[in-house]
Amino acid sequence: MPSSLSGRVILLTGAGSGIGRGTAIKLHGLGAILAITDINEAGIAETLELCGSSNTNSTSHHTSLALDVSKAADVEKCVMDVVSRYGHIDHVFNCAGINPTSMPLTETSEDYFDKLVGVNLKGTYNVTKATIPHMTTPGGSYVNVSSISGWNPSAGTAIYCATKFGVIGFSKCMALELGPKGLRVNVVAPGYIDTPTNAGIAKGTAEARGRMEQGNALGRMGTPDDIAGVVAFLMGDEARYMNGSVVEIDGMLKT
Ligand code: NAP
Numbered sequence: 001m002p003s004s005l006s007g008r009v010i011l012l013t014g015a016g017s018g019i020g021r022g023t024a025i026k027l028h029g030l031g032a033i034l035a036i037t038d039i040n041e042a043g044i045a046e047t048l049e050l051c052g053s054s055n056t057n058s059t060s061h062h063t064s065l066a067l068d069v070s071k072a073a074d075v076e077k078c079v080m081d082v083v084s085r086y087g088h089i090d091h092v093f094n095c096a097g098i099n100p101t102s103m104p105l106t107e108t109s110e111d112y113f114d115k116l117v118g119v120n121l122k123g124t125y126n127v128t129k130a131t132i133p134h135m136t137t138p139g140g141s142y143v144n145v146s147s148i149s150g151w152n153p154s155a156g157t158a159i160y161c162a163t164k165f166g167v168i169g170f171s172k173c174m175a176l177e178l179g180p181k182g183l184r185v186n187v188v189a190p191g192y193i194d195t196p197t198n199a200g201i202a203k204g205t206a207e208a209r210g211r212m213e214q215g216n217a218l219g220r221m222g223t224p225d226d227i228a229g230v231v232a233f234l235m236g237d238e239a240r241y242m243n244g245s246v247v248e249i250d251g252m253l254k255t
Contacts (some may be wrong), residue, residue, distance in 0.1 A: 004237035006031030009086045011079070013069050013127055014096030016043020018195030019145065022224025023093055023231050025050055030232055033060060035082045035089075037067035038096065059086055069096045069123030070115075072130075079130040090136045091235040094124045094144040094167075099197040100160035113159050120163035124170060138182020143234045144171045146189045148250050164189075168246055175244030184243040186234045191215075191250025193222040216251035 010027055014020035016038030024036050028051035036051070038044045044064040048054065053062040063085060067078045082089060097120045101112075124144055149157055150164035168187055175185040192212035194201060198221075200208035212221050230249055233239055 003030040003032075003232075005091075005232060005235060008032045008090040008235075009035070009082075009088060010091045010093065010235070011035040011037065011082055011089050011127075011131065012093040012095060013037050013067065013123065014145075015047050015093075016040040018197065019190065019193060019224045019227050020093070020095040021047045021050070023095065023228040026225065026228035026232050027235075028052065028062065032091075033086065034062040035086070036062060036064040037069075037078060039066065039068045041066045057085075067096075069094075069127055070118035072126045075123075075126040075130045079127075079134065083134045088136050089131055089134050090140050092127060092131050092135075092142045093231060093235075094127055094142060096123050097145060097163075098160075099195075099202075100149070100157040100199055102154075102156035102199060104156060105158050108159060116159050116163050117166075120160070121166045121170070124167055128170075128174060132178070132183075135183055140182070141184040141186065141235050141239075142171070142174065142178075143231050144185065144187050146171075146187045146246065148189055148191045148248065148253055150187070150189050150246070152253070171246075172244045179243050184239075186239070186242055186244070187246040188227060188230055188234070189246055189248045189250070190227050191222055191248070191253055193224065193227060195224060214254075216253050218251035220251070222249060222251060 010032045015024045015036040024047050036044050036047050048064040051062050065078050068074050098116050144167050146167040147164040149161045150168045153161055171185050171187045200212045
């Protein structure tokens with residue numbers, strides 16, 4: 001059976017690494033046409049290559065575009081570039097984000113606060129706002145990336161938690177606002193995923209990795225592909241009555 005995402009135009013942010021890249025590869029495999037964006041230009045070039053493409057002007061091929069989601073004007077321009085090429089957008093994966101560095105609030109700076117809020121929360125707002133007028137209605141959808149930190153507080157990550165709680169609140173409001181237009185908005189909330197900027201992976205110690213592996217009932221870290229399959233499901237027709245849902249993908253966190 002052909003995938004319901006075949007030929008669909010999907011804009012991904014943060015697709016130059018980790019979960020965003022893994023999701024791009026999955027959606028490519030399902031026949032979607034991808035606008036692969038990230039602040040990291042080398043990263044998107046590599047993702048594009050992993051999806052078997054290079055940049056051309058063809059409307060049936062993927063494209064890659066450098067994008068800092070925290071800058072509203074850049075987001076507007078990028079979305080216009082995508083729309084002038086493909087005519088519309090079917091689905092958006094709001095994945096760009098800064099993972100947490102655990103530290104007491106007194107050690108955080110205004111710059112750190114602005115960076116996390118600017119990318120994780122304002123970035124989701126910027127991309128959503130700019131894409132709404134160009135989304136396929138009915139049938140389009142957004143999948144936004146929160147985290148287990150979107151409902152599960154932990155000491156040392158107050159700012160990251162605030163952004164990821166915020167993504168859930170924002171997404172649920174948008175699900176109500178956009179539902180009547182036939183646009184769905186859902187959230188994935190990953191647990192410990194093996195990506196370069198995951199706090200434990202960044203520490204690089206066996207002890208940090210072991211804590212994450214043993215911190216969930218399945219006894220291993222998740223992979224970007226573990227998230228990608230759920231994102232594809234949420235975008236596809238099988239999830240047509242899911243709106244405002246938050247899907248935990250964490251192997252069942254131990255409390
Ligand atoms: P990752 O491998 O570091 O990928 C994140 C990508 O976003 C990087 O390519 C990064 O570029 C890019 N980025 C950073 N700032 C950006 C900006 N202003 N505009 C556009 N792109 C930007 O991290 P990941 O773990 O896959 O994270 C993806 C999402 O999942 C994030 O929202 C993260 O909070 C969330 N998440 C991750 C985990 C986990 O355990 N890994 C768990 C829960 C939620 P640079 O490399 O140049 O910074």
